[in-house]
Amino acid sequence: MQFKEIIGQEKIKQQLIQTVKENRLSHAQLFLSPTGSGALALAIAYAQYINCVDKLENESCGICSSCRKYERYIHPDLHFSYPFFPKGKEDVAQNYIEEWRNMLLHDPYFDMDIWRSKLDAGNKQPNLPIAECHDIIKKLSYKAFEGGTKVLIMWLPEYLDKAGNALLKLIEEPPENTLFILVSQNQEQILTTIISRTQIVKIPKLSNVEVSNYLLAHGDLNEEQAVEYSFLADGNLIEAKALANDKQTDGSGTFTNWLRLGFGNKVPDLITFTDEAAKWGRENQKNFLRYGINYLRACCLIISGADELVKLPPLTLETAKKLSEKVLSLPMAEAIIAELEKAHYHIERNANPKILFLDVSLQLVKIIKFKTLPAGIQYIYN
Incomplete structure (x- = not known):
C-alpha cells in the first residue's frame, strides 16, 4: 500500500516520511486514532516505504520486489497481529492470515464489527492471548529474510490482557532492524507498561470535506447526500461508507x-x-x-x-x-x-x-x- 492510496492525513504522511529520510525511526510506535481515520493503512504504507529499495521523494516506488510483496501483504518481513476468537489455548493470529489478507485487499478501512463478520466468532470475545505473544516473540527472533527491516503491525493492542507484559522486553530491546507499530483506537485500554515503551503518533480524524470528497468520487451520491453522510459519520470513513451503501x-x-x-x-x-x-x-x-x-x-x-x-x-x-x-x-x-x-x-x-x-x-x-x-x-x- 502506498501513501497516495490513503485518504487525507497529508501532515502525518509527511511526518512519517521525514523520520525515514532523517533516519529517526523509533523502534516502537503507537498510532493513536479515532475509528475510520486510516491508521492501519498508514502503518502499512509506512512499513512499505521503509523497506522500498527504490524510494521516490515522498512515496514508495510500488514496483520493486519489496513493494510488490507488500501490495499483496506477503512480504516475509511483514508480520501482523490482530484480535481474533481463539478456538484453543494454542491458537494464534497467523492461523487466520488468509482472512486478514483478504480483508485488507478488499478494503483496509474496517473496524472490529467488520472483522468479526469475516470469522467464525460465535459468542466468543476477541482477544490477543498469551499464545499470540509467544508467537510474536518467536517470529521476531529470526533474522530479516530479505535484509531489510522486520515490521510487526499490531492492530488494536487494547485487546491484550496482562499477558501482553510478555512482550515488554521485546518492545524495549528489540532485535536489530525491528520495528513495532501498534495501531490503537483507545489509549486508556492499553497496558500502561506498553504505552511507556512506545513513541505516540496521534492521527486525527478525517475532515468532513475529505470524507465527502471520497464519497462523491467513489459512490453513487449527489453532493447533498455526500455532505450529509460525512457530517453524520464525523470523520469516520468506515461509517460514512456504510451509510452511503x-x-x-x-x-x-x-x-x-x-x-x-x-x-x-x-x-x-x-x-x-x-x-x-x-x-x-x-x-x-x-x-x-x-x-x-x-x-x-x-x-x-x-x-x-x-x-x-x-x-x-x-x-x-x-x-x-x-x-x-x-x-x-x-x-x-x-x-x-x-x-x-x-x-x-x-x-x-x-x-x-x-x-x-x-x-x-x-x-x-x-x-x-x-x-x-x-x-x-x-x-x-x-
Missing part, C-alpha cells in the same frame, strides 16, 4: 418519519415500520441506528443554540431545525439517543430485530408523545 433507507427521510410516527402515536404505522426494518439485515439496521444517533446529536446542538456547528445539507438541516423547535427538547433527544444506543448494542449481539424495533418504537411514543422520560432525565418545557 445502505440502499434500503434514505437517511434522514426514514429516520425523521419514524420520529413523526412516534409523535403522532401512530402505532399501526410503527408496527409496519418495524416489519420493514426487520428485513433490512443486521448491518443496515446498525447503520440506521448510528445515523439516528448522530442526527439527534445534531438536533441537540440546534436546541442548545449552536447551529453554526451543524453542517448538515440545507434540506436536512431545515428538517432538523423544525423537529428541534416543534417536537424535541434536549432531555427528549438525549433520552432517544440512549434508547438507540441500547438498541445498537443489542443488534450487535443478534437480538431479534422485530421485537427490538417494536420496543424502541414504543419508547419513542412514550418519550415524544407522552413526554415520559427515563429516570434521571428531567423534562424541560420549551
Whole structure:
C-alpha cells in the first residue's frame, strides 16, 4: 500500500516520511486514532516505504520486489497481529492470515464489527492471548529474510490482557532492524507498561470535506447526500461508507418519519415500520441506528443554540431545525439517543430485530408523545 492510496492525513504522511529520510525511526510506535481515520493503512504504507529499495521523494516506488510483496501483504518481513476468537489455548493470529489478507485487499478501512463478520466468532470475545505473544516473540527472533527491516503491525493492542507484559522486553530491546507499530483506537485500554515503551503518533480524524470528497468520487451520491453522510459519520470513513451503501433507507427521510410516527402515536404505522426494518439485515439496521444517533446529536446542538456547528445539507438541516423547535427538547433527544444506543448494542449481539424495533418504537411514543422520560432525565418545557 502506498501513501497516495490513503485518504487525507497529508501532515502525518509527511511526518512519517521525514523520520525515514532523517533516519529517526523509533523502534516502537503507537498510532493513536479515532475509528475510520486510516491508521492501519498508514502503518502499512509506512512499513512499505521503509523497506522500498527504490524510494521516490515522498512515496514508495510500488514496483520493486519489496513493494510488490507488500501490495499483496506477503512480504516475509511483514508480520501482523490482530484480535481474533481463539478456538484453543494454542491458537494464534497467523492461523487466520488468509482472512486478514483478504480483508485488507478488499478494503483496509474496517473496524472490529467488520472483522468479526469475516470469522467464525460465535459468542466468543476477541482477544490477543498469551499464545499470540509467544508467537510474536518467536517470529521476531529470526533474522530479516530479505535484509531489510522486520515490521510487526499490531492492530488494536487494547485487546491484550496482562499477558501482553510478555512482550515488554521485546518492545524495549528489540532485535536489530525491528520495528513495532501498534495501531490503537483507545489509549486508556492499553497496558500502561506498553504505552511507556512506545513513541505516540496521534492521527486525527478525517475532515468532513475529505470524507465527502471520497464519497462523491467513489459512490453513487449527489453532493447533498455526500455532505450529509460525512457530517453524520464525523470523520469516520468506515461509517460514512456504510451509510452511503445502505440502499434500503434514505437517511434522514426514514429516520425523521419514524420520529413523526412516534409523535403522532401512530402505532399501526410503527408496527409496519418495524416489519420493514426487520428485513433490512443486521448491518443496515446498525447503520440506521448510528445515523439516528448522530442526527439527534445534531438536533441537540440546534436546541442548545449552536447551529453554526451543524453542517448538515440545507434540506436536512431545515428538517432538523423544525423537529428541534416543534417536537424535541434536549432531555427528549438525549433520552432517544440512549434508547438507540441500547438498541445498537443489542443488534450487535443478534437480538431479534422485530421485537427490538417494536420496543424502541414504543419508547419513542412514550418519550415524544407522552413526554415520559427515563429516570434521571428531567423534562424541560420549551
